[in-house]
Amino acid sequence: MNDYFKIIAGVLITVVLGITLDRQGKDIALLLNMAVCCMILIVGAICLEPVMAFVETLQEIGKLDEDLIGIMFKTVGIGLLGEIAGLICADAGQSALGKGIQFLTSVMILWLGIPLMTGVIELIQSIMGEI
Amino acid sequence: MKRLLYLCIILFVLTVPATAMEFTAPEAPESAKPLLPVEQESFGRDLWHIIKTAIGTLEPNVAQAAGTCLSLIALVMLVSVLYQMPGKASGAAEFAGTLAAAGVLMHQVYSMIRMSSETIGELSEYGKMLIPVMTGAMAAQGGITGSAALYAGTAIFDMVLSSLIAKVLVPMVYIFLALAIANSATGEDMLKKLRDFIKWLLVWCLKIVLYIFTGYMGITGVVSGSADAATLKATKLTISGMVPVVGGILSDASEAVIVSAGLMKNAVGVYGLLAIAAIWIAPFLKIGVQYLMLKITGGICEIFGVKRMSGLIQAFSIAMGLLLAMTGAVCIFLLISTVCFMKGVG
Numbered sequence: 001m002n003d004y005f006k007i008i009a010g011v012l013i014t015v016v017l018g019i020t021l022d023r024q025g026k027d028i029a030l031l032l033n034m035a036v037c038c039m040i041l042i043v044g045a046i047c048l049e050p051v052m053a054f055v056e057t058l059q060e061i062g063k064l065d066e067d068l069i070g071i072m073f074k075t076v077g078i079g080l081l082g083e084i085a086g087l088i089c090a091d092a093g094q095s096a097l098g099k100g101i102q103f104l105t106s107v108m109i110l111w112l113g114i115p116l117m118t119g120v121i122e123l124i125q126s127i128m129g130e131i
Numbered sequence: 132m133k134r135l136l137y138l139c140i141i142l143f144v145l146t147v148p149a150t151a152m153e154f155t156a157p158e159a160p161e162s163a164k165p166l167l168p169v170e171q172e173s174f175g176r177d178l179w180h181i182i183k184t185a186i187g188t189l190e191p192n193v194a195q196a197a198g199t200c201l202s203l204i205a206l207v208m209l210v211s212v213l214y215q216m217p218g219k220a221s222g223a224a225e226f227a228g229t230l231a232a233a234g235v236l237m238h239q240v241y242s243m244i245r246m247s248s249e250t251i252g253e254l255s256e257y258g259k260m261l262i263p264v265m266t267g268a269m270a271a272q273g274g275i276t277g278s279a280a281l282y283a284g285t286a287i288f289d290m291v292l293s294s295l296i297a298k299v300l301v302p303m304v305y306i307f308l309a310l311a312i313a314n315s316a317t318g319e320d321m322l323k324k325l326r327d328f329i330k331w332l333l334v335w336c337l338k339i340v341l342y343i344f345t346g347y348m349g350i351t352g353v354v355s356g357s358a359d360a361a362t363l364k365a366t367k368l369t370i371s372g373m374v375p376v377v378g379g380i381l382s383d384a385s386e387a388v389i390v391s392a393g394l395m396k397n398a399v400g401v402y403g404l405l406a407i408a409a410i411w412i413a414p415f416l417k418i419g420v421q422y423l424m425l426k427i428t429g430g431i432c433e434i435f436g437v438k439r440m441s442g443l444i445q446a447f448s449i450a451m452g453l454l455l456a457m458t459g460a461v462c463i464f465l466l467i468s469t470v471c472f473m474k475g476v477g
Contacts, residue, residue, distance in 0.1 A: 051212070054208075058208075059202065059205050061197075062200070062202030062205065068234065069206075071231070072210070072231055073209065075209075075213075075228075079220035079221065079223070079224045102220065105219075106218075106222070106223040109223035109224055110223055112227060113223075113226060113230055116227055116234060119230075119234050120233050123237050123238070124309065127241055128305070
């Protein structure tokens with residue numbers, strides 16, 4: 001919880017610094033933004049650790065297929081990275097690149113979801129075959 | 132000489148084998164036997180014994196259902212991490228999450244659908260054995276018209292209902308589920324409307340069949356029951372009037388025979404009711420547990436704000452509800468039939 005308040009304070013300071021640095025040169029402000037974003041990502045990942053551990057516990061209790069939960073972990077990771085990278089690009093004035101990254105993220109997630117889709121289709125086919 | 136002749140005739144008559152009519156209820160299927168009490172006491176106690184034993188067998192099922200629900204919550208939690216992001220990644224992640232949840236749920240629902248179909252088949256088969264016995268017992272009690280009408284109605288409705296469920300309603304449940312998965316994966320509203328229409332059609336089909344059946348049972352019970360009562364009364368009056376001296380005794384004796392037949396019929400009916408309950412209750416409770424668990428899980432998942440995934444879980448709980456309705460309809464149908472036969476003449 002302490003880290004959260006520190007990050008919020010850090011982000012607010014970065015905003016003020018960004019505004020000041022923006023007048024001098026955009027590059028430094030952008031670099032500062034990127035650094036803080038990375039910091040947020042790292043802290044976010046640390047905060048997510050107990051959540052992921054809890055999800056793993058649920059998975060173990062529920063005897064959920066490890067491949068399936070693995071795909072979902074990858075999906076979430078790729079989604080988070082892609083979204084944040086896209087937003088940084090947009091902040092840097094490279095919205096086309098940002099959109100490109102977001103598009104690539106969606107495609108990657110869909111690609112990851114193919115085994116899930118195949119599994120569901122196969123299951124439906126086997127059920128239909130038995131009817 | 133004359134006395135000796137009479138004695139010989141009497142002795143000859145005594146040597147002729149005479150058996151009373153006997154009606155025994157068909158044995159309950161193997162799956163239901165562990166639930167039935169070893170010795171019958173009162174109907175209420177026996178029914179309570181069946182319910183208690185059925186609840187006792189639920190434990191592994193509850194654990195399995197809880198496991199599935201926890202898995203679903205885990206999936207929804209994972210997707211919800213991405214849900215507040217402004218880009219399209221959350222949509223794609225929800226798509227993947229929906230497919231994963233569908234995979235988990237389909238296994239569970241498929242086993243429930245199979246169990247429900249098997250139960251319906253068992254109930255129908257048991258009904259096919261029980262109803263003829265009840266018909267015979269009712270006819271022996273004097274309800275010849277009533278038993279024939281009830282048997283015809285029950286046989287036809289049993290055939291219609293089991294065929295309808297096996298050939299139309301169960302495939303409709305699969306279509307409902309397929310539409311629910313497609314709707315949750317794509318978010319297409321038209322598919323949701325189609326899914327709701329399938330559900331409405333399914334419920335409507337079941338309701339119509341049961342309405343017609345209860346209506347038929349009511350009408351045949353009143354009309355043929357009164358006709359049989361009138362016939363019995365006329366027969367008794369004829370016997371007591373036509374046969375001099377012992378006419379009244381014969382009429383009373385016939386009354387005793389009819390009452391005995393009625394008692395036998397009721398004993399068969401009570402065993403039949405218990406057997407039907409024993410066949411039906413365990414699968415019904417198992418599906419009920421799944422239904423409740425999915426409803427609760429759907430509610431919990433809504434907290435995370437992943438609407439499409441929680442909608443999918445709710446849709447699967449609706450499918451469980453439909454299975455409950457189908458299994459319950461067949462059971463109620465058989466219970467009503469048996470009670471109508473037990474009601475007897477008049």
